[in-house]
Amino acid sequence: MIPYSSFTFFFILVILLAPTVILGLQGKRFQTYNMMVTVIVLAIIFAAKPASALALILFTIWQVLLIEGYIAYRKKANSGWMFSIAVIASILPLTIYKLLPYFADTNWMSFLGISYLTFKGTQLIMETRDGLIKQRLPLASLLYFILFFPTISSGPIDRYRRFDKDIKAELSGEQYKQLLYDGINKLFRGFLYKYIIGYSINHFFIANLRFIATNHFQSQLFYMYGYSFYLFFDFAGYSAFAIGISYIMGIKSPENFNLPFISRNIKDFWNRWHMSLSFWFRDYVYMRFVFWITKKKWIKNRNITSNLGYILLFLLMGVWHGLEIQYILYGIYHALLMVGYNTFEQFNKKHKWWPQNKFTRIVSIVITFHFICFGFYLFSGHFIQKGV
Structure with a gap:
């Protein structure tokens, strides 16, 4: 069963979450019950696909072992090589899932939500590296965060520390x-x-x-x-x-969305569209790349560094959607838009060619809207098909 795809799914949720609502209105804790609900709903979702259920279980075990293992290691040392190995190991199942269809008839790594679950696991390793997570995570909380069923298929991508704060919060009626x-x-x-x-x-x-x-x-x-x-x-x-x-x-x-079609420029758009994904790539890809290049002093020009970061970010985002030509073109297209706008922005700061007023704001929204729509046209792959 695909989440939110039928009224039967919502009917099941009404029954399962009724105790949650009753407990919540009485000001009582309900997270332990919700953890059981998550297990039940996941069992319903994967009931017709035992192979996918097995892949999910093995994936979860792999991620938990990596996360807890790296947290234990980080207390003693902080090798960049070990961090890189941990990140690569975390995204390895997703990489296999993306590549396997090109080499085999059966994708044994396929299960609903693998991309979003990978983001969660990789995020925890990166935050451990940064010193934001210092202690071993309670197994129940970690599993609940990774497998939280409402966001398994479509996001949004949450952050563990924010999620954990909600779990521990004492809510009045x-x-x-x-x-x-x-x-x-x-x-x-x-x-x-x-x-x-x-x-x-x-x-x-x-x-x-x-x-x-x-x-x-x-x-x-x-x-x-x-x-x-x-x-x-x-x-x-x-x-x-x-x-x-x-x-x-x-x-x-x-x-996840904040009126994306009234964006004033392409940067504004990515602060409004699929925000949890764009913020994830910004924080864990773009910012880390810029910091690394700046620290190594390989490139002194900040604009060049920033543009290279945008190219890396959107190429990865395109490949994340899939290895088909439309997704790669979509990533390249948005990389070029970001580089172009970044160049224009720097030019405009010096020469004040594009003033800020109501008229230019409206024009900017109209122009950005059309660039966005063309990007979605590329994303759809419709141009590859013959006819409509």
């Missing part, structure tokens, strides 16, 4: 009542986005482009805009479901 209200609100937004707006765009517009468009170029153009809005409402709907269920379970999972 009134505080939980507000969380419950916000969670239900987000669920209704998810239904509106995914099952009404997103479905309508896909079913009534995109599926009928042959009858709406009068020529091939117009058809491609309509598809570009239609797919961009569909992608947003479908993905934002999934995220709203995940965040809403998280709130009901007492976990304030971070927001």
Whole structure:
């Protein structure tokens, strides 16, 4: 069963989370019960795919051993080589999952959520390296963080220290009542986005482009805009479901979208679109790369260093989506946009060519919107297909 894909799934959650709501409104702790709910829901999700369930179990054991092992090692030493080996080992299952389809008929590493779970495991190793995590993590809390079912398939990507703070928080009945209200609100937004707006765009517009468009170029153009809005409402709907269920379970999972289509520039866009992913890549790829290059003094020009960081970041992000040509082109496209905008921004600081006022803000939003939509057109791979 795929999370949030049917009303049956929501019906099951209503039954399973009823005790959580009752305990929460009474101001009693419910996280232990929620851990059991997570195990039950995961069993339901993977019931029809025992091979995927086994892959998930083996993956989780691998990550836990790596994390706890590296935390124990970090107390005694801080070798860069050991850190690199730990990170590579953490992303190894995801790498196998991405490459295996090109060498075998069966992808034995395939299971729902492998990408998001990998981000969590790798993040913990990096934060241990940085000294943010110093003590062995309680096994129950670590497993709960990695396997937290609301965000397993679509994110958002949480941070362990923030997540752990929510687990330990003592909520009064009134505080939980507000969380419950916000969670239900987000669920209704998810239904509106995914099952009404997103479905309508896909079913009534995109599926009928042959009858709406009068020529091939117009058809491609309509598809570009239609797919961009569909992608947003479908993905934002999934995220709203995940965040809403998280709130009901007492976990304030971070927001994933913030009106991305009114972004003023491409940097602003990545601060609004799939925020937990872009912030993850920013913190654990871009910032670490810039710090490393600066520390080694290999490149003295900050702009060049920054641009190389953007290229690395978006190439990795493209490959993370998949090794198909559309994803690689999508990564290259956004890397070029970021480098281009970064160059323009530095130029404008000196020459004040583009003033800041209401008119230029509107123009910037319109221009950015079209660049974004073309990027989603590349991402869709529609240009590879023949016709619409």
